[in-house]
Amino acid sequence: MEDRTRPLRADAVRNRDRLLAAAEAVMAERGPDVSVADIATRAGVAKGTMFRHFATKEDLVAAIVVKHMIVLADHARRLLDAPDPETALVDFLTFAADQRQQRDLAYLISNGGSTEEATRVRGEAHDAVVALVDRAREHGLIRSDITGTDVFLLACAPVQVAENLPGAPSDLWRRYLAVIIDGLLRADAAPLPVPAPVWR
Structure with missing residues (x-):
């Protein structure tokens, strides 16, 4: 090594x-x-x-996870300076889903990266997303019961959903991204049925 x-x-x-x-x-x-x-x-x-x-191959997988998490964290941090918190949040979710679409790595992001460095970098990416979400909430732009962890976990969801339809158009994920964004921005929505997960 x-x-x-x-x-x-x-x-x-x-x-x-x-x-x-x-x-x-x-x-x-x-x-x-x-x-x-x-x-x-x-x-x-x-x-x-x-x-x-x-x-080991596990170390290689962890290095891939680290690389992608750094890209996501850096993008989220840059968006903290955007003048419109809502646009920044939408931008991040679009960027994250687009990255996921370009390279089919969901299994790596969810299951790989057990090294100390991968855990640390994943945490940094999570924290950057939390800051984006907190900023949007402070401006009253998203529903109050949504957390940064919710958004972090949803980042790859649009592409994962679209993959359940064989032969789907390559841009179908954008439809489900719009559904997710609409749900995040609906301040009048009914309360979510269970508490938000705790990030570990």
Whole structure:
């Protein structure tokens, strides 16, 4: 496994990036049970090179989760400076669903990433979304019983719902995103039947 205490050489950085991209592509096509050999072959490197960067396939999955969570967290933080909190929240949900549509990684986001770094970065992404939701609530723009955790968990839902229809148009997720957004913004909606989940 790579030594995180010193910078990687340029060729090592390239190999690591190729492994991450190859793992995403192969797992999106064939699911999480692909072999290490298949990933290395797609990346154009030897299996030994992969194990120098990632001790296990689980570590590789965690690195993919970390990469995507950082993108989501950074986008959410940038939106905190947007003048309109409602538009910012809609922007985030659209961005998150679009990222999910581009790469079929729901199983990674939900099941992968048990490393300390993945847990930390997922928490940072969650906290950034909480800040977006709190800002919208303070302006009276969303229903009062919606939490940041609710929104974080809903981020991939539009695409997951659309995938239940074989042969669905690639943009069908936008329909269900609109349903979710409408539900979030309805201040006059009936109270939700159970309490919001607690983030752990």
